[in-house]
Amino acid sequence: MTIHENRQVRLTARPRGIPQGEHFSLVTEPIAAPGKGEILIANRYLSVDPAQRGWANEEGNYSAPVPLDTPMRALAVGEIIASNVPDYRPGEHVYGWFGWQRYCLTTPDAVLRRVVPSSLPLSANLSVLGMNGITAYLAFHGLGDPKPGEHVLVSTAAGSVGSFVGQLAKIAGCRAVGLTGSSNKAAHAKARYGYAEMINYREAPDLGAAIRAACPDGNDIFFDNTGGSIADVAIRTMRLRGRVIQCGTAANASWTPVPTGPRPEREILTRRLRWSGFIIFDHLAEFETAAARLAELTLAGRIVHDEEILPGLEHAPGAIARLYRGENQGKLIIAVD
Amino acid sequence: MTIHENRQVRLTARPRGIPQGEHFSLVTEPIAAPGKGEILIANRYLSVDPAQRGWANEEGNYSAPVPLDTPMRALAVGEIIASNVPDYRPGEHVYGWFGWQRYCLTTPDAVLRRVVPSSLPLSANLSVLGMNGITAYLAFHGLGDPKPGEHVLVSTAAGSVGSFVGQLAKIAGCRAVGLTGSSNKAAHAKARYGYAEMINYREAPDLGAAIRAACPDGNDIFFDNTGGSIADVAIRTMRLRGRVIQCGTAANASWTPVPTGPRPEREILTRRLRWSGFIIFDHLAEFETAAARLAELTLAGRIVHDEEILPGLEHAPGAIARLYRGENQGKLIIAVD
Structure with missing residues (x-):
């Protein structure tokens, strides 16, 4: 078979905090043909x-x-362009841990899910049918236990996960309010992602007052990707037996030393909260089902998704920092040239 | 019917923090006979x-x-010594919200549970068959979801709820470790309440090290009555998918202003914790079943309970402060003379 030139974006320096372009290097080297049990x-x-x-x-x-x-x-x-595994055939598309590189020589362990052919673009497998959509779906339904008429608050509501939570909340018959860090994103999320209200937390002089105004009846579900001061306010808006879903902690850039905040235990007790952590990798067995349901909702036009696709591997090194600066419009994806 | 002299312990001054004897007054006055729909x-x-x-x-x-x-x-x-409610008969014993007084003229709303006659002493209805035992039972089983072989940590383990949690954990096939504030209580709890190890947190120079030494495999369940610095350490010993049961927040005497502590959200996320608040008053419908099961375990000698009974209403005013000083040996009860 052809010898392929692989291009890789390697981590070459250990960041403290947010990785920047300087922590990566682009390296080109030939890639071997698949050995026993391997796929390319x-x-x-x-x-x-x-x-x-x-x-x-x-x-x-x-x-x-x-x-x-x-x-x-x-x-x-x-x-898959070459395979030594009978069940994985060239021409088939797969989704998984293939890394920032043009080619990936690996074993089927790295595959999370086979791509079910549909009229959706291939990139949708990284957004609505990928970790982001599946996280929103499984965390919101699995830990949130939403019921029609309930009130849902979402941090990073315009983000890659939050954009689906608002839509899923609306589909479940809930009223959703979202938080984001720019007026443009707030307007976009309100127009597209199912949110009844959006709050730009950077422009709220009193965040607590802004949240209480947007959620006058309190919240039954808080879907949290940030932690920090937004969460401090949010858990104090929870209704009795509310559910807090901890899906990320983006508000704190470092956890060494552990930052302090107002103690939550009295709120957990008196409001009878249920505060749960969600990590998608615990739920691999549910991927197929969730992706199938999300594909159905997307094809029916009930869920929309936005992607920002950067053309070429050379955009990868700076992309994480770009994400943390909040500059992307929708799920940030690198197209391999 | 006879006119009864009632003696009441009234709250006559609003405390800030722990109520002391000076916040109460003993008052004597005649009590009326039951009116329509009332019981005495x-x-x-x-x-x-x-x-x-x-x-x-x-x-x-x-x-x-x-x-x-x-x-x-x-x-x-x-x-019940007099009744104008057909279903509540004189001679029957009841458990409920009857207040710190010799006689209580009330309606059946105040009754939480009828006392099922058994060979257990009547006072057991305030301890193992009362709020304490029922709280331990429903919170531990309902929110803790214990499985044989799991590891359980309990704060205020020698207290009126914790003393049952250790025993219920052992019955469920778990290994329980408890925290308490004196060496005497630690020894007593280890001897009687099912704990494999007890930690005196007042004498531990490094509480984190003491908990980690007593719980070398981490904890699947943390049954917490304190919050505060004990909880800060405890949640950092939780195993993946551990359950934290917030049943009280005794470590902080005041919540205005809200005290601060190390942020928990990263622990909740990375350990996939489920942290729930438990308040017994949400579970009135489950009281009969829980009390019946606890009576069965007590009569079979599988659960023990300790009571400290103070003789006479005049002991009531100082009793809450006594409880917070940790001087009681077992559930603190006032016998009405």
Whole structure:
């Protein structure tokens, strides 16, 4: 078979905090043909995710840090172009841990889900049918237990997960209010993502008052991607037996030393809250079902998704910092050239 | 019928923090015969509970504060001595909201549970078959979801609820470790309440190290009555998918202003915790079933309970402060003379 030139975006310096372009290097080298039990995947689209900050750092996260001088850990969607595994056939598309690189030589362990052919674009497998949509779906329904008429508050509501939570909340018959950090995003989220109200937390002189005004009846579900001062206010708006879904903690750039905040235990007790942590990797067995349901909702026009696709691997090194600056419009994706 | 002289312990001054003897007055006055729909109860035993601090204060608790110059809100067990309600017969014993007084003229709304006659002493209805035992049972099983072989940590383990949690954990096949504030109580709890290890948190130079040493495998369930610095350490010992049961927040004497502590949201996320608040008053419908099961376990000798009974209403005013000083040996009860 053809010898392919692989291009990789490797992590070559250990960041403290948000990874910047300087922590990565572009490396070109030939890639071998698949050995026994291996498949060769040509990546088409690479994912850029907030969680990559944690994977690049050495902060005792829930995933081991990416070793230096290896391709940055990333989700991707690609096409199998050579295979030594009978069940994985060239021409088939797959979604999984294929890294920031043009080609990925790997074993089927790295595959999270086969791509079900549909009229949706391939990149949708990284957004609405990928970790973001599936996280929103499984966390909101699995831990939120939404009921029609309930009130839902979402932090990073215009983000890659929050944009689906608002829509899923609306589909479930709930009223959703979202938080975001810019007026443009607030307007966009209100127009497209099912939110009854959006709050720009950067422009609210009193965040607590802004949240209470937008949620006059309190909240039954708080879907939280930030933690920090937004969460401090939000849990104090919860109704009795409210559910808090901790899906991320983006508000704090560092957890060493542990930052302090107002103690929540009295709120948990008196409001009878249920505060749960959600990490998508616990739910691999539910991926197929969730993706099928999300595809159905998307094809029916009941869920929309926005993507910002950067053309070419050379955009990957700066992409995580771009995400944390909040500059992207929709799910940030790298197209492999 | 006879006119009875009632003796009441009234709340006559609003405390800030822990109620002391000076906040109460003993008042004697005749009590009327039951009117339409009313029953007259002769209290036999009165309960002393940590929650009474909250009921006496004006701190925006989950219960309205006790109005000044009325009998202190309290659970009690007593005998119906006159009744204008067909279904409630004189001679029957009942458990409920009868207050710190010798007689209680009330309606059946105040009754939480009828006392099922058994060979257990009547005072057991305020401890193992009362709010304490029922709280331990329903919170531990309902929110803790214990499985054999799991590890359980309990704060205020020698207290009126914790003493049952250790025993229920052992019956469920779990290993339980408890925290308490004196060496005597630690020894007593280890000998009687099912704990594999007890920690005296007042004598531990490094509480985190002491908890980690006693719980080398981490904890699946943290049954918390304190919050505060014990909880800060405890949630950092939780195993993946651990359950934290917030049943009280005794570590902080005041919540205005809200005290600060290390932020928990990253722990909730990375350990996939489920942190729930438990308030027994949400579970009135489950009382009969829980009390029946606890009576069965007690009669079979599988659960023990300790009571400290103070003789006479005049001991009530100082009893809450006594409880918070940790001087009682077992559930603190006032016998009505």
